[in-house]
Amino acid sequence: MVLSKTTSQLDESVHSTFASRYVRHSLPRFTMPENSIPKEAAFQIINDELMLDGNPRLNLASFVTTWMEPECDKLIMDSINKNYVDMDEYPVTTELQNRCVNIIAHLFNAPLGDGEAAVGVGTVGSSEAIMLAGLAFKRKWQNKMKAKGKPYDKPNIVTGANVQVCWEKFARYFEVELKEVKLREGYYVMDPEKAVEMVDENTICVAAILGSTLNGEFEDVKRLNELLTEKNKTTGWDTSIHVDAASGGFIAPFIYPELEWDFRLPLVKSINVSGHKYGLVYAGIGWAIWRSKEDLPEELIFHINYLGTDQPTFTLNFSKGSSQVIAQYYQLIRLGHEGYKCIMENCQENAKVLKEGLEKTKRFNIVSKENGVPLVAFSLKDNSSHTEFEVSELLRRFGWIVPAYTMPPNAEHVTVLRVVIREDFSRTLAERLVSDIEKVLQELDNLPSRVRMKLAGSEETAGKHDDVVKKTINDVQKEITATWRKFAADRKKTKGVC
Missing domain, CATH: 3.90.1150.160 (Aspartate Aminotransferase, domain 1)
Incomplete structure (x- = not known):
């Protein structure tokens, strides 16, 4: 079933604009043509249609990066034929991913000892990262409830009603109740007091957002940590926090370094961030980082050996491109802390210019x-x-x-x-x-x-x-x-x- 709608049902053929140069017959729109056509014609037909797409640079709806340096563009094209999952064939790409995980974990103040490797994985985006983090919380909760001899068939997650749709997808796909804290006029993020009130013994975690999709606001993760710690002491539970830092994870460390939202807070067990947003990489890369090995159940990690060596994997998909991982590493070493800070401050200043211009109207x-x-x-x-x-x-x-x-x-x-x-x-x-x-x-x-x-x-x-x-x-x-x-x-x- 095709979920999206076609823009037109008037014509079931695709026509070449300059037909006499390449092809004289129209192509079927929804079935494969019987014969081949010249590569120039295929390029032109598709390119002509794409002209009607919006300009990515003027797409102010999206958080996703739309520009990178030419040097990084070249790295992307040079590695576009590498399948990331073939770790034995492309060991350097795997090494670059591991470096990214460790760099980001340190950026989020993970409690790592000297020489200790961080626990995390590159994903297709924050949606996959959230699915993986949610599954880890669910499995840990199920194991705990089984050990206590209690029912483990009705898990729930507490979030604000402002969460991105991927949280609703996780809840529906993996049969977890989504308990949402409702918003109110003038307060468009999750209220930590109300969130903790909704926590019960079946709550696998509370999901806080660092950068709401609706208005960009950071939720008060520190206050949530304090309230949840008090409730855990009273009830004997060990409910933890996941931080959805898809938008804010590459902003807060550079602009608000004193803000406590990450692994500095004891109950924060995992964080996701989108490399393709303010990580400054084209669409297709996210990261899931865990506080420690104990927070990622070993039973969720698969080991395969049919690609050459024993390879651990914890992803929802299998094959994926290597380009975005390489691009992320490029940005991290190219810009460094100084470069990211300058870019984020510049974005903040331009937002202020726009805000003041709108207020003047x-x-x-x-x-x-x-x-x-x-x-x-x-x-x-x-x-x-x-x-x-x-x-x-x-x-x-x-x-x-x-x-x-x-x-x-x-x-x-x-x-x-x-x-x-x-x-x-x-x-x-x-x-x-x-x-x-x-x-x-x-x-x-x-x-x-x-x-x-x-x-x-x-x-x-x-x-x-x-x-x-x-x-x-x-x-x-x-x-x-x-x-x-x-x-x-x-x-x-x-x-x-x-």
């Missing part, structure tokens, strides 16, 4: 916090005439991809726009974005006015009869809605080009 409330991931989340002060979704839609005309979304329970009535500030988002782009937002707001302000003028004109022509006035008032919203629908339909005909 006097049209927005800033939802994001000063301390956290460098992003700006904001909402309209008055959305009675037009909404954040309409602002997001019209910004696409300028090439900007700025997401609009509603907050999770119990703050669904709050809608926000969000701009993620990455390394390649400059101050100039921030100023341009503010200018384009002002243009969009002006256009939105004028559109309802034209509708009201039209209605006022028809009212005057009708002699202001009471029944006409009543009908006009009742139909104002319908007229505006119809105008917007026509406007959207016209844009679709021109693919958003004016």
Whole structure:
């Protein structure tokens, strides 16, 4: 079953733009063609379609890295044919992964002795890392409950309602109840007091987020550790913490080094981080780091020997590319602590420029916090005439991809726009974005006015009869809605080009 929808069902063929140069017959869209075509034609057909994708540099919805240095690009292409799982054939790649694990573990203040190797693994992204960490917690809890002769069929995890969808996937795929702390207006992260209240004997861990997807805010992991320690002493449980540092793991150590969120806190047993976010690597790399060997059950590690030697593996997938692992090591040694710090501070400064520009319009409330991931989340002060979704839609005309979304329970009535500030988002782009937002707001302000003028004109022509006035008032919203629908339909005909 294909889960995603195709954009068009009007034509089941793919046509070459310059057919006479390469091919004269169209290609089937959803079945394999009978004959081969020239490589130039295949390239051109695909390249022409890809032109309609968004510009990654202007995709302000994504946390994922969209630019790397040419030297790293070359390393990636030179290693793109290496299968990472073949550790015996590519031992240097395995060594580079192990170096990355140890560098990141030290960055997160893992309690390692002299010469002691860190415990961790490279993953396809933070989603896989979270699945692996969750499985480790679940298995440890099950073993503990079995030893006590207690039921072990109803595990749960306590999180905030602001967690990323991968946590919901883990809960559903691996049959773990997800107990969510609801949000409230003005407080869009997990409340540690409420989280600890929800912990029971079946809780395998509490998941805290260092950098909420919704507004970039860091959750108070230190306070959570304190409250959970007290509860463990009272109940005799040993409930631990996992930190989802997908977005903030490569930010906090450089900008907020004194912030205690990592392995400095005794109950933090595992941390995941996305190398392809502020780790500054292209999409496809994450890391799962454990506090010690005791926190990763040996029974979850598989040993294989049919690739040449005995190889331990703890991943959800098998084959994967080596390029992103190599790229991560490049960034770690190329930039060093100084380089990462400079980049993160620059992102933070550009976020401040954008925030100040939006505040000057006097049209927005800033939802994001000063301390956290460098992003700006904001909402309209008055959305009675037009909404954040309409602002997001019209910004696409300028090439900007700025997401609009509603907050999770119990703050669904709050809608926000969000701009993620990455390394390649400059101050100039921030100023341009503010200018384009002002243009969009002006256009939105004028559109309802034209509708009201039209209605006022028809009212005057009708002699202001009471029944006409009543009908006009009742139909104002319908007229505006119809105008917007026509406007959207016209844009679709021109693919958003004016």
